[in-house]
Amino acid sequence: MMAASPTVSGSLRDRLMITLIGGAAVLALLLFFAVRSYAVQVAQQGQDSILAASVTAMLDAAAIRDGEVEIDIPYAAFSMLSTPSDDRVFYAIYQDGAFLSGYNDLAYEAGKPLGVRSFQSGDVRGAAVRQVNASRTLIGANRRTEIQIALAQTQDAQSQTLDRIARNAAFLGVGFFALTGLLSLWASSVTMGQLNRLTTSVTRRGPQDLSPFQKPVPQEMAPLVQSLNSLMGRLDQSLSQSEDFIAEAAHRVRTPLATVRSYAEATLQRVKREENREAMRSMVRAIDESSRAAGQLLDHAMITFRADHLERETLDLRALVEDLVLRLTPIADMRDLSLAVAGDADVPFAGDAILIQNAVRNMIDNAIKYAPPDSTVTITVNAAPKPVIVVEDEGPGFNTDEIATLAGRFQRGSNAADSIGSGLGLTIAQDVATAHGGHLHLSNRPEGGACVSLQLSS
Ligand SMILES: Nc1ncnc2c1ncn2[C@@H]1O[C@H](COP(=O)(O)OP(=O)(O)O)[C@@H](O)[C@H]1O
Ligand SMILES: [Mg+2]
Known part of the structure; x- marks a missing residue:
């Protein structure tokens, strides 16, 4: 029986990898931008404090001499x-807002609270600059004046440093990403390893093994294993229940039917009137029919069950067939048929003896049923190329247009009208062959008669 494959939705490993690697990429980007913006901040602070020191030195050099402002930078x-x-450095000096010296296109921007140094970024003559603005009040003889200085510096050195830092930060980010990528690979394969180990131990089990899993599993997998175990427990229980049920049912149906049949048979001996005898005969026939149908139904159930849990043991097919022939000879004798066994002397095979016996009995039963009196039924057992048991009779053979369907459940041929049967005999034989990896082949012999071969495979 093939198990239906489950609907697959994505892969756990892929999901884990995408999450981990995606996370690593986001972290690497964050790292890169964080390092870069911190570097910009530090570099800006460095330049600002040098500009501040420089502008302070310039302001300190300002003095009033002879009523005139003098700055000796x-x-x-x-x-x-x-x-x-x-x-490059640009400066502009103003006195009370009037340009005194330096670059007159460098405007002085007062800080918000007056007298506080203010910094700004801008551009002078097309070059990006950082600018500081500072002022100082000079007090001379009956005079008070304010000196304002704007000092600006281009940022080439700073941007070079920043480029270098950004490059290093990028290397750092890529390295970090590669490392976390490797770690995620490792983490996901470790995690998947646990799952794979469970899968292997499930698939390695034989079909009959329904015992619970004992091996330790990670905590997260414990509920899964627990439900698997309880599922197998229930399966095991219901399987053994149905096996018991089949055996019990077979016993309970067959025994009373056999009793009724023997009573009917005995009564038939005593009844004298022909119409009563006829009625008794139909009764015996009906009992035979129902006991056979019940028997075959139960056999079929038993065979389906055993075929699902095939237990092979080494047996000799020749011995098995001879044993069966011995048991069926009385029935064959009643129809004046002889049973002959031919083929190899011993044919070892690993299979389920009960199943094979059941299959061959049904095949011989058919031959006995459909072959004409005074003919021979030959059962050939061969070992090579593959073990095979062939039952041939000298009867009418199969109807060629029915041959393909006769092994189906409850299928009876048009030649079966006045014989007892349930249409399960060939089905049983076919199921047994399939369970052993072989098949059942029906054909007609050229010289007339049916030929049924049960081909097995080890
Ligand atoms: N040896 C045989 N010779 C002729 N016909 C056969 C033979 N064996 C089986 N058949 C045909 O195949 C049909 C199916 O066989 P089977 O499954 O054993 O059912 P049943 O014997 O109960 O009718 C039979 O009804 C019969 O028509
Ligand atoms: Mg039959």
Whole structure:
């Protein structure tokens, strides 16, 4: 019996990998942007404090001499601004808002609270600059004036540093991503390994093994294993219940029918009037029919059950057939038929003896039923190329247009009209062959008569 394959929706491993690798990618990006923005902030603070120190040095150099404002900018004020990329510096000095010296296109922007240094980013002559604005009040003899200085510096060195940091941050992010990618691969294969181990131990079991799983499993899989175990427990119980039921039913149906039949038979001996005898004969026939039908139905149920849980043991097919022939000879004798066994001397085979016996008995039963009196039924057992048991008779054979369907359940041929039967004999034989990996083949012998071969496979 083929198990229906389940509907598959995605893969756990893929989902796990996508989640882990997706998470790693987001984290790597976050890391990159965090490092970069922190670097921008630090670099800006560095430049701002140098600009502040420089503007303070310039303001400190301002003084009122002879009523005039004089600013002698110290060399240090500019030298502290020098950078490896030779960033350009612009300054503009205003007195009470009036341009005094420097670059007059550099505007002074007062800080919000007056006198506080204010920083801003802008551009001067097409170059991006960072600018500081600071002022100082000078007090001279009966004079008070305010000096305002705007000092700006281009940002080439800073942006070079930032580029370098961004590159390093990108390397860091990629490295982090690769590492977490590897870790996710490892994590998902470890997790899947647990599942695969359970799957292997389920698939490795034989079809009869319904014992619970004992091996330790991870906590998350425990409920699954527990329900599997309880499912198998119930299955085991219901299987043994149905096996018991079939055996019990067979016994309970057959025994009273046999009793009734023997009473009827005995009564038939005593009855003298022909019409009563005729009635008794029909009764015996009806009992035979129902006991045979019941027997075959139960046999069929038993065979379906055993075929599903095939238990093979080594047996000799030749011996099995000879044993059967011995038991069926009295029945054959009643019809003046002789049973002959031919073929190989011993044919070892691993299979279920009860099933094979049942199949061959049904095949011989048919031959006895359909063959004419005074003929021979030959049962041939061969070992090669594959074990096979062939039952041949000298009767009318199969109807060629029915041959394909006769092994179906309850199928009886048109030649079966006045014989007792339920149409399950060939079905049983076929099920037994299939359970052993073989098949049942029906044909007519060229010289007349049916030929049924039960082909088995080890
Ligand atoms: N040896 C045989 N010779 C002729 N016909 C046969 C033979 N065996 C089986 N058949 C045909 O195949 C049909 C199915 O056989 P089977 O399944 O054993 O049912 P049953 O014997 O109960 O009718 C029979 O009804 C009969 O028509
Ligand atoms: Mg039959």
